Amino acid sequence: MTKILEFIDSIFVAAKAWILCLLGHFLPAWIVVLVSITISGVVILCLGPVIMMYLTLLERKLIGRIQNRYGPNRVGIWGLLQPIADGIKMFTKEDIVPANADKVIHLLAPIAIVVPALMIFLVVPFGKGMTTVNLNIGLLYFIAVSSITILPIFMGSWASRNKYSLLGGMRTAAQMISYEIPMTLAVVPAIMMSQSLATNAIVLAQAGGHGLNWFIFTPWGIVGFIIFFLCATAECNRPPFDLPEAESELVAGFHTEYSGMKFALFYMAEYMNAFTLCGIAATLFLGGWQGPFLPSWLWFFGKTFILICVMIWFRGTFPRFRVDHLMAFAWKFLLPLTLINILLTALWQFTSNLAAWCGSILVLGISLWTLVKLNRTFVPEKRHYPLES
Amino acid sequence: METTEVLKNTDATQILEINFGPQHPSTHGVFRMTVQLDGEKICGLKPVFGYLHRNHEQIAENLPYAAIMPYTDRLDYVNALANNFGYALTIEKLAGFEVPERAEYIRVIMAELARIVNHITVIGFMLNDLGAFFTPLLYAFRERERILDLFEEITGSRLMNNYFRFGGVKRDLTNENLAAIQKIVSKFPAFLKEFEALLTKNEILCMRCQNIGILSGETATNAGITGPVLRASGVNYDIRKVDGYSIYNRFDFKIPLGEKGDVYDRFYVRVLEIRESLKILEQALTKIPQGEIINKKSLPLLKMPRNFKPPVGEAYGRVESPKGELGFYVVSDGTPQPWRYHVRAPSLINLTVLEEMCLGQKIADAIIILGSIDIVLGETDR
Amino acid sequence: MNIFGSGVFQGMMVTLKNFLTSYFRKPDEGGIFTVQYPEEREKAIENFRNFPFLVYDGSPEQIRCVACGICERECPPKCIHIEMALDVVGKPARKPTVFDIDYGLCMNCGICEEVCPFDSIFMDHAFEVTAPERQISLVRPKKALLKSNEYFQKIRPTLAAVIDQKRKTAEEKKKAAIQPPATSESK
Numbered sequence: 001m002t003k004i005l006e007f008i009d010s011i012f013v014a015a016k017a018w019i020l021c022l023l024g025h026f027l028p029a030w031i032v033v034l035v036s037i038t039i040s041g042v043v044i045l046c047l048g049p050v051i052m053m054y055l056t057l058l059e060r061k062l063i064g065r066i067q068n069r070y071g072p073n074r075v076g077i078w079g080l081l082q083p084i085a086d087g088i089k090m091f092t093k094e095d096i097v098p099a100n101a102d103k104v105i106h107l108l109a110p111i112a113i114v115v116p117a118l119m120i121f122l123v124v125p126f127g128k129g130m131t132t133v134n135l136n137i138g139l140l141y142f143i144a145v146s147s148i149t150i151l152p153i154f155m156g157s158w159a160s161r162n163k164y165s166l167l168g169g170m171r172t173a174a175q176m177i178s179y180e181i182p183m184t185l186a187v188v189p190a191i192m193m194s195q196s197l198a199t200n201a202i203v204l205a206q207a208g209g210h211g212l213n214w215f216i217f218t219p220w221g222i223v224g225f226i227i228f229f230l231c232a233t234a235e236c237n238r239p240p241f242d243l244p245e246a247e248s249e250l251v252a253g254f255h256t257e258y259s260g261m262k263f264a265l266f267y268m269a270e271y272m273n274a275f276t277l278c279g280i281a282a283t284l285f286l287g288g289w290q291g292p293f294l295p296s297w298l299w300f301f302g303k304t305f306i307l308i309c310v311m312i313w314f315r316g317t318f319p320r321f322r323v324d325h326l327m328a329f330a331w332k333f334l335l336p337l338t339l340i341n342i343l344l345t346a347l348w349q350f351t352s353n354l355a356a357w358c359g360s361i362l363v364l365g366i367s368l369w370t371l372v373k374l375n376r377t378f379v380p381e382k383r384h385y386p387l388e389s
Numbered sequence: 390m391e392t393t394e395v396l397k398n399t400d401a402t403q404i405l406e407i408n409f410g411p412q413h414p415s416t417h418g419v420f421r422m423t424v425q426l427d428g429e430k431i432c433g434l435k436p437v438f439g440y441l442h443r444n445h446e447q448i449a450e451n452l453p454y455a456a457i458m459p460y461t462d463r464l465d466y467v468n469a470l471a472n473n474f475g476y477a478l479t480i481e482k483l484a485g486f487e488v489p490e491r492a493e494y495i496r497v498i499m500a501e502l503a504r505i506v507n508h509i510t511v512i513g514f515m516l517n518d519l520g521a522f523f524t525p526l527l528y529a530f531r532e533r534e535r536i537l538d539l540f541e542e543i544t545g546s547r548l549m550n551n552y553f554r555f556g557g558v559k560r561d562l563t564n565e566n567l568a569a570i571q572k573i574v575s576k577f578p579a580f581l582k583e584f585e586a587l588l589t590k591n592e593i594l595c596m597r598c599q600n601i602g603i604l605s606g607e608t609a610t611n612a613g614i615t616g617p618v619l620r621a622s623g624v625n626y627d628i629r630k631v632d633g634y635s636i637y638n639r640f641d642f643k644i645p646l647g648e649k650g651d652v653y654d655r656f657y658v659r660v661l662e663i664r665e666s667l668k669i670l671e672q673a674l675t676k677i678p679q680g681e682i683i684n685k686k687s688l689p690l691l692k693m694p695r696n697f698k699p700p701v702g703e704a705y706g707r708v709e710s711p712k713g714e715l716g717f718y719v720v721s722d723g724t725p726q727p728w729r730y731h732v733r734a735p736s737l738i739n740l741t742v743l744e745e746m747c748l749g750q751k752i753a754d755a756i757i758i759l760g761s762i763d764i765v766l767g768e769t770d771r
Numbered sequence: 772m773n774i775f776g777s778g779v780f781q782g783m784m785v786t787l788k789n790f791l792t793s794y795f796r797k798p799d800e801g802g803i804f805t806v807q808y809p810e811e812r813e814k815a816i817e818n819f820r821n822f823p824f825l826v827y828d829g830s831p832e833q834i835r836c837v838a839c840g841i842c843e844r845e846c847p848p849k850c851i852h853i854e855m856a857l858d859v860v861g862k863p864a865r866k867p868t869v870f871d872i873d874y875g876l877c878m879n880c881g882i883c884e885e886v887c888p889f890d891s892i893f894m895d896h897a898f899e900v901t902a903p904e905r906q907i908s909l910v911r912p913k914k915a916l917l918k919s920n921e922y923f924q925k926i927r928p929t930l931a932a933v934i935d936q937k938r939k940t941a942e943e944k945k946k947a948a949i950q951p952p953a954t955s956e957s958k
Contacts, residue, residue, distance in 0.1 A: 538813075
């Protein structure tokens with residue numbers, strides 16, 4: 001029984017090893033290495049777009065259900081072919097470039113935005129031994145690469161020569177740079193506890209204890225997770241932090257002037273970012289691919305998709321932030337909280353008993369309360385409405 | 390000296406001028422505003438309208454009186470019944486028609502249902518302007534659909550009702566219709582509760598709406614603002630109470646007033662007004678008498694609209710439309726067509742304070758301030 | 772005092788509830804209220820009015836319309852065009868040869884139905900009207916507008932019953948009015 005489970009668990013790793021062994025019999029070593037890289041690359045290049053396509057479907061379905069309607073259900077059974085139909089539509093659409101646009105940069109931006117989105121896939125541990133490149137600075141790499149996303153967005157917005165695009169691009173730059181900081185600091189506790197920057201090592205640090213060793217089951221872990229998740233939502237411009245594209249204000253923000261496949265590439269990057277960020281969040285705080293019974297990659301995808309569903313749930317529920325509130329939220333609220341969280345994690349290294357639990361909850365509660373008091377703009381006013389005859 | 394000049398030069402940012410609309414997702418139609426932006430801050434705003442000008446008044450001046458009724462539907466197409474009400478009231482004043490008791494009750498019931506439809510639609514669209522991805526709007530539309538189905542059953546059309554006639558209404562309410570209205574009225578509070586749970590305490594919404602676009606009561610009265618926008622600024626002025634037109638003075642209902650006159654107050658005053666409308670409906674449904682639905686004197690008029698020639702004179706009839714004071718001014722010269730026909734559209738007049746509310750706010754606020762005024766371009770441009 | 776963030780949480784619970792109820796509740800009680808249009812249709816509402824049509828009794832030659840032109844005159848957007856038929860002598864035949872309604876102009880107000888003294892024009896239920904372009908093909912000629920009384924009885928039973936009754940009594944009265952002179956002549 002356990003053998004079957006183990007086999008299913010390592011089925012992808014085994015398949016790749018088998019192919020490489022087969023080739024190793026009659027090919028030189030350097031070609032085998034090349035083939036190994038190619039296989040991983042092709043898998044990622046296929047996985048990214050497919051995930052993106054079906055995320056759009058999932059999002060439309062879930063939001064439909066939230067709004068008491070069916071989502072797309074006409075193309076194929078349950079609308080399963082809808083993403084393909086969308087893809088065909090996108091391919092056949094006319095590519096419109098504004099007359100005054102900076103044509104080269106306008107063309108480059110959508111291409112450039114997909115690259116970092118795909119690059120992040122390299123360090124995501126999809127399962128046991130299924131990290132494409134097990135970098136020892138995996139997290140640092142992730143943070144560095146994910147922040148490149150700002151640049152193509154700004155390129156696109158600037159090159160479009162559109163005022164809405166420009167405003168959207170400005171907002172993106174401000175927002176993404178600001179949210180990078182609390183996101184990075186929210187990751188620090190996980191690094192401190194696992195004492196490694198490699199994503200695989202972080203997953204392994206959460207092993208054992210029947211899943212109770214996941215970082216989310218500690219006071220600093222849950223705070224770190226929530227902050228990381230909020231920042232991740234802001235990083236991939238998802239509601240309620242979707243200011244760069246702010247449909248009701250800026251038409252479509254930075255991709256106002258994009259159509260057809262270029263537009264689809266922006267979308268693709270957004271959804272792939274959402275996937276990888278949720279994957280990293282699951283890795284850092286939810287034990288990554290660890291879990292009983294089911295194969296490890298299924299655990300990973302399950303956790304990631306639950307997080308994505310929460311993101312979609314956010315989209316179905318919340319109105320958008322305003323730009324100054326958004327910045328204030330990052331700098332005045334999340335940033336101090338992450339710093340306190342790092343302090344708590346440092347103390348947690350020494351004691352992790354019940355007293356430490358109570359203590360950290362107390363500290364977090366007090367700091368939360370203080371921050372709310374200091375950020376009065378966030379607190380709703382109580383209003384009184386007289387009814388007069 | 391030099392340093393100050395340098396400072397001045399670096400400090401001098403360029404003003405960005407943006408045309409919002411006429412093609413923009415959240416200008417509620419083809420409204421356009423020229424916005425001058427300093428960063429994200431608004432330092433100038435000019436509303437431009439007229440893109441949906443359909444010559445309503447001129448068309449009406451070339452039509453017999455009764456044939457104008459379907460055109461009034463197209464003014465404020467979200468609540469056509471209030472427009473019907475206003476126009477019918479004006480002509481009744483002009484020609485001196487009495488309205489039978491039952492018809493008055495039917496009118497009030499329909500007008501209040503239209504008010505509910507309008508308010509939930511506005512709140513839904515305002516939330517859309519705020520960036521909520523259609524959820525509140527679709528919840529509102531779900532309820533609106535029930536009322537619109539009822540309208541279809543009673544008036545024959547969902548939006549373009551053309552239901553009121555001079556001296557009465559077109560079709561009687563059956564007992565089934567009354568039962569259906571009763572069902573809607575009794576089910577509505579549960580929906581409102583859910584709607585409020587979704588919205589009113591939401592911190593993001595409060596952050597976005599509170600203390601944004603403040604309109605003082607004084608400015609509002611000076612600018613001639615009416616309707617929920619005025620009442621949100623704390624001025625107690627409701628034509629249903631002031632004029633007591635139709636039979637509104639027989640009902641027991643209250644006027645909710647806002648505290649600060651910001652977007653949040655405008656939003657919440659509307660929610661409270663729905664509650665008051667439900668109260669009116671509740672009372673009207675229990676009190677509605679049997680009887681005629683149209684004045685005998687105006688019955689032949691239905692068959693031969695062109696023969697209707699009101700006496701020479703003028704009349705101004707006004708109703709509390711969900712958007713404010715909707716007035717119709719008609720001058721008759723004794724011919725079948727009105728000599729002058731003018732609409733005092735609340736949407737248009739409420740728009741005049743837009744710039745004042747928006748100055749100094751962020752660009753995202755301008756959108757929700759516009760949304761909170763509740764304009765319908767069909768009425769603004771006519 | 773409310774805990775900060777509780778409002779957001781409350782809103783999320785509302786959407787979650789709606790998400791879950793959409794799977795197992797009826798449309799009236801918070802379930803999905805979409806009507807899957809081409810396959811499913813909403814229950815036809817009798818009073819619903821759309822574009823007008825002309826009623827005939829029996830065969831299309833027995834058209835009720837007498838080309839009096841009242842609807843043409845009273846139509847607010849002037850979308851009706853009628854020409855009266857002439858008989859062999861050149862006298863008006865009290866029947867339309869041309870009866871066009873421009874569906875592109877018609878605004879479904881129902882005034883023609885109200886003013887018609889011969890109960891011949893009524894508002895239809897058919898709303899699936901399409902055309903390749905918006906000028907010529909939306910002008911419906913008499914042939915396209917004619918529909919039988921049975922069809923009218925089917926779509927609007929209550930109104931049709933009233934009108935049939937009215938016509939029947941009118942006809943009987945007419946007969947009764949014609950008969951006395953006939954009997955007096957025989958005397």
